Amino acid sequence: MPLTTLNQNLHRDLKEAADLLKWATVDLMQAAVRTSGFGQHTDAKELLKIAANHQLIVDRLVGYADEVNAGRIKREAE
Known part of the structure; x- marks a missing residue:
């Protein structure tokens, strides 16, 4: 069924x-x-933690988009 x-x-x-x-x-x-190249390993680790958290959210959003496409999540007019 089309969306x-x-x-x-x-x-x-x-x-x-x-x-x-x-x-x-x-x-x-x-x-x-770039930051780790300047010896700022603590800052680099913090940036990598943020990037990992972003990736988790990316995966979740893609999953939601797939659910919309499959018809499991629907938006209806107000």
């Missing part, structure tokens, strides 16, 4: 949010590598 416009928008928004967080995670990991 309604509301659910298509929800699916798209969840995917976009996941993609944005994914790229932010990549940026954080690159910053951690």
